[in-house]
Amino acid sequence: MTDASADDGAGAPAVVDLQPSCTAEEVATDEYYHATVNGVVEYGIFVDLSEHVSGLVHESTFDGDREFEVGDDAVVKLTEVRDNGDLSFELASLEDYETVDREHDYERVAADAVGEHVGDTVHIEGEVVQIKQTGGPTIFRVRDETSAVPCTSFEAAGVRAHPDVDVGDLVHVKGDVEERDGTFQVEVTQLDVLDAEDAADVAGRLEAALDELAEPAEIDPLVEWPALEQMLPELRSVARTLRRAVLEGRPIRMRHHADGDGMCASVPVQYALTKFIEDAHQDGDAGRHLLKRLPSKAPYYEMEDATRDLNFALEDRARHGQKLPLLLMLDNGSTEEDTPAYKALDHYDIPIVVVDHHHPDPEAVDPLVDEHVNPYLHGEDYRITTGMLCVELARMLYPGLTDELEHVPAVAGLSDRSKADAMTDYLELARDAGYDEQFLHQISEALDYEAYMLRYDPGTQLINDVLNVNGDEDRHRELVPFVANRADEDVAEQLDAVESHVDHERVANGANLYRIDVENHAHRFTYPAPGKTTGEVHDRKVEETGEPVITIGYGPDFAVLRSDGVRLDIPTMVEELNAELPGAGVSGGGHLVVGSIRFVPGMRQQVLDALIEKMAEAELDEELHSAPKR
């Protein structure tokens, strides 16, 4: 504190308006200040100049008749700084003056530089991105344009310090840098929410830094394919959104279809995000807190899953002070069936991003999600699989992964039986990377098998080995043939059981119709499940006959549909069945020519009869081809 005089004789005297965070180091005797009365006593009034500066105006310095009330404004002059730090003021009655703003004066230290100031007092400005209450102090994680740093503040054991400060607030922190187990933290001595003007400055800096850091890598697509290339700008936007979420400390909850294409989509994105999180956060545990990959049991986002997701998100917020997550739907999420769950999340701050290649219902979905990438929205179809899209997305999310992902689009394409012309290029790319087509098929089979055995546990380490993304190459080469053979054996055993019970008839349009009671003539609760069992029978029949084939595998309350050489439109058939058969409760969908439906058990016969009638009337296709799985 230095003596100074604001009243320099020239013109109107200056009256200083201290910013709330100013301290006693920023006042000087003989200066005038704007003050607010915060107490009235017999011998005078107490005034506040800022959050940290206050003092007494003795009544002897003003006309005792003058009445003050708490909250009144006043102009005062600092007359004395006592030895104990107390400040004495006198009341000023200036006829004319000029207001001068004084900002709290400190040298800002960047969050990523606190390590150079161990033992020193530093000032940091940034956004509070997490508030965690421990049994001891409260930990505020404050992020500036360079990094995030934990700031610990102790009020009383287990008591929330600064209860007025919330996640998202822009703050100034003053504190002492400590090193503990090799990580740095700031022991808070002062923590203020910035006023509007300063907050705007900081927000601007953060925004600019985030914009820069969130910018995805520039990439060329793995193969030349205009159909996919037109979608790259949208994928770039998704990449930007995801990188930004990571930078802002918002957890990402990834839900994906638990099949081959869903794995090929989600695993590369998981890998890329994990790498990016490692770079962007000091905390070695950040990867675990900020990213979850969750295979979905149903081929759409079930209300139970959404409820569980929301519940976990709210618990994490309550317990760890985390932000609510961003929901990333992969190879799932484009259809009307997803919308009830989306609506359930709508009341919470949970952005939703979808990358899918199932037949979409943009009218229902788009109002509820933030971004929606789907080839059908570009006049393309399921042949651009989600895995193909997400490999490009992963490459945008984190540079340098290309070599490790070159085989993945081919696996995705084979898994979903993509008939895209680009498959030739993808297969060649994979071959050049050391994967022949048969081995790629085995990877696809192995993914399917492990997905079943893991029963909706992500099984990250194991799946990484099977797909050879962030896994062990040697083990991959050993493991894949073993698992694929195991899967083949299980399929063969299932087909042994099913074979003699497949019913055949030729329907009106000339197609072969095969029916299987998968509940009574297949092993239950083992691999392959009814959907795959039906698919395997279907594939064999297509090969055997070389003619159009429809295959229906049915259980008590569901039917799985596969077709080749027949122009089905399953979503429309479901709608019609629902109208024609009140009380049958038909629902379902999938792709156009393959899918699955559900109904109430007591109406199975009627539903199957009506369904077959419709299929018998469908036009045949010139070209026979295997269709994608659902």
Next chain:
Amino acid sequence: MTDASADDGAGAPAVVDLQPSCTAEEVATDEYYHATVNGVVEYGIFVDLSEHVSGLVHESTFDGDREFEVGDDAVVKLTEVRDNGDLSFELASLEDYETVDREHDYERVAADAVGEHVGDTVHIEGEVVQIKQTGGPTIFRVRDETSAVPCTSFEAAGVRAHPDVDVGDLVHVKGDVEERDGTFQVEVTQLDVLDAEDAADVAGRLEAALDELAEPAEIDPLVEWPALEQMLPELRSVARTLRRAVLEGRPIRMRHHADGDGMCASVPVQYALTKFIEDAHQDGDAGRHLLKRLPSKAPYYEMEDATRDLNFALEDRARHGQKLPLLLMLDNGSTEEDTPAYKALDHYDIPIVVVDHHHPDPEAVDPLVDEHVNPYLHGEDYRITTGMLCVELARMLYPGLTDELEHVPAVAGLSDRSKADAMTDYLELARDAGYDEQFLHQISEALDYEAYMLRYDPGTQLINDVLNVNGDEDRHRELVPFVANRADEDVAEQLDAVESHVDHERVANGANLYRIDVENHAHRFTYPAPGKTTGEVHDRKVEETGEPVITIGYGPDFAVLRSDGVRLDIPTMVEELNAELPGAGVSGGGHLVVGSIRFVPGMRQQVLDALIEKMAEAELDEELHSAPKR
């Protein structure tokens, strides 16, 4: 240590009997002491004066012919304190003496004041309430009449210090106060179990303090209602028991019916206990360790649940040194079906407290539980719902919650279709708090829906928002209509499926009987479940006909029963069916006029026929009304 002489020449000399915890600071040369021989060597005997004071009596000081054995008593005089602290005694042979007790002399510090003694050595007396072994020291949590403080004692890494000290022991701790991350702990230098007399003192102090702290808040019931008011003393006693459990560090495991009334009962109690735990424990994590709310799948306490609860309790004790829990049953627990599970817990120190409004079986239940509150035990019935009771309980548990709970009894009443006259007052109270009746209905529907979607996860944050107890008011207002509408849509879809398959007949007593095969003509594994589906059909039929109605929804091995205008007694019917149909394995129950039964699938036809026969003979009621749900 100061020189002193007990032998002051006047009368018989004094022989000091040291308390076990006395240290060398409490002896003085030339004083006489009672001692015990703990070793006999060639050159003398070693004697103990207390646990911490011992020394040598050289044989030169007594007639070498005198024979001592370990364990012999002796009177000795302290002759010298050597530089290294060793004590030398001589044997005394006093003809006459007077024994003087000497207590270990220390100034006790209150547990809640250790923070003022950081760096100092302090003495604490209290009860060991938890013993936790870490990879390093053992942590004894010691509670006195003011608070509990962790005392760390290090023997060797991961080795239990003071293996003779158990949870529940009353002890004296001497140690140095340290501050670590803002919490205080005592690094133990001495830890003794108190002798009987001192233990009684401490126990008395603790008891008195606990009695005072455990005393519930004085409240007036939310509405004037003598039927409920007569139950307040019992609720007060429950509140006292629960507060005391918290104070003693005994975890509370709350099991409740997973329906609307069960939520309205458990959520306010959870809220109140959480607040009280925060006040009573220094540890920010205490809430998580000391309270669990668990919705029960069955409408009674299943043996599987009890086994799981017991297993968790035993694991927590083994791993965290926690006490075994108190079991609090809410809106569940009054019936004979609960007793096998109660008996399974009977061999462990697990008190059981029940607050329920289902038709009770006090003869079976009361011998097994510590407290049992139920309106039927006061000549009242289900109309006093558990939610109504528990809102009063919550208000006793923690003062100041009234404003936040005023709407809850009305939700509870609507959920269980309470026909109580007091409902008018409860609805008015809710209306004054800003909840109109339609909105209260929506809350009730939303609770039901979320309970289903959460599948027996407590989902605390989400449920708090739905019920608006310790939740977010704005979100509550948005969320409830959305969820209620969603529930309505799902019910409508289910009824669409069911409608055309409801069988109707008029039975002997003139009532309408409706039957639904909910396994074959309703969607399975979706909301609403069979019980609610049956209830919704029933409600529509009551409204349509305006006549007495019985509705049965049946599956392969169960039937759900609803009735209006018919005087059923389901518990009695179950008993009769069991006797009449050997091999049908009928069990079940619920309220008198609504409930559910189970049987073996192969006997379904016989059971349903016999059941309907009984129902056809039941008397009709003058007044038609909706009955409570089970």
Next chain:
Amino acid sequence: MTDASADDGAGAPAVVDLQPSCTAEEVATDEYYHATVNGVVEYGIFVDLSEHVSGLVHESTFDGDREFEVGDDAVVKLTEVRDNGDLSFELASLEDYETVDREHDYERVAADAVGEHVGDTVHIEGEVVQIKQTGGPTIFRVRDETSAVPCTSFEAAGVRAHPDVDVGDLVHVKGDVEERDGTFQVEVTQLDVLDAEDAADVAGRLEAALDELAEPAEIDPLVEWPALEQMLPELRSVARTLRRAVLEGRPIRMRHHADGDGMCASVPVQYALTKFIEDAHQDGDAGRHLLKRLPSKAPYYEMEDATRDLNFALEDRARHGQKLPLLLMLDNGSTEEDTPAYKALDHYDIPIVVVDHHHPDPEAVDPLVDEHVNPYLHGEDYRITTGMLCVELARMLYPGLTDELEHVPAVAGLSDRSKADAMTDYLELARDAGYDEQFLHQISEALDYEAYMLRYDPGTQLINDVLNVNGDEDRHRELVPFVANRADEDVAEQLDAVESHVDHERVANGANLYRIDVENHAHRFTYPAPGKTTGEVHDRKVEETGEPVITIGYGPDFAVLRSDGVRLDIPTMVEELNAELPGAGVSGGGHLVVGSIRFVPGMRQQVLDALIEKMAEAELDEELHSAPKR
């Protein structure tokens, strides 16, 4: 550092070859050294003498024309050690010289003695057994022949230090000993992988120490029984393998049959291993990390379980740097049905050890497992139960447990209805320990009941009480009769339902055949499950008739088989049925005369008919006896 001269004038000068871990303390001016060029600059070359010693050879000291490339070898002489520690060399061109190896010179401190060196710098040599990355430092757990000690190394927050060092490497650590919460750790200042020679030394020391420590206790079997005694050497080998796994920090994952014998086998082994882990590891949490006991749902090792086990193991390795586990199969694991799961683990470093008494298929199993103990492999049979074997195994694993385990073989024998002659001795042994036969039966019943109620949760604390192994004796005495009675009541209730629906016929060979539809005429999802229900009916029929009895309990896709007095060979029958009934998908097995089979639901009638036909042709046994359960 001291001055020295290697060039002592006598004979060829010595050129020192520094070991990689040598430091600047081990060089001296005027000595010659072997060096490697690691940089070429305008003014000279930089050379490395060891990992920690390098310096500059100024070009003025050699003919500037001479060309060096990075990687070239050179002989240099140390000319100067500057004040800042920099070393200056000159190039030497010796015509003749002698190479002298210089080892890094330090005094090794034993890992179990670091506690005596707090505050000092120490050197430790050993194997890295775990590497754990924290949010701060990396923690290397280094084990020498005495113990394991955590060594913390900080590179940057959350960044893996010494990324070149892997688990299994033999290393030299230099660092400062610190004490933290009573545990000791070494803060690493230097960490080198040892060169081949030194590594061999350390490996030799470790190996010798491990060999000694891994040696099991010498025991005499509990009863004299040559049939079992011949198996002791194999059990000793298993004990050695398990102790060694513990010493090497390899987790043990124990999978066991979830029945009485399986519990009697696994609980004593768990107890013994827990004690041994406590002794062998400083870390109080080691027991939790190094041992898991997991009851298996199926009577064989299911692929789902193996996948889940593998997934957990990989996650633990990724998160906690743990080794992959050893899989210990108890009372399970000997049959062909286990082999697919074994093969799935074969690609990972997961040793498998089996102790079982089910009819084994050594040709299928032995190539896949490391050790396989089974009485059938010694010409004995199921009568030597796994529990009997494992009590001996537990006694070898940890001495001093005999008194606590004397009653366990009798419980195991009763649980599996062992007809061994030695049962008399086991029952006597148990009786002498205070367990009469009726009480042993009750323990067996109680184990069965709790296994069901715990639903594949290990429930360690509870099971320990029931079996009274590492439990509470008083509670054991109270709990067992209660649980056994409860089980009896549930069985009685189930038999009430079943009784009137048991079909009887006398088949060709004269045996009584009883059939029960356990799906339709028994309670579902309650205790007792179909297998036990069938067994209970069977036992009653054997007693009633005193004649040969076959009992079949069937559901939609399974049948449970029990027989007495009939020579069945179930494994062979399953093979035949599979061949005779294509499309029936028959699988299963168990013991010879009792077991269970599965089939597809639609073929149930055919399968049961064919099965009964085979049974009707089986030879009768002279002697009637109860057979073991599966």
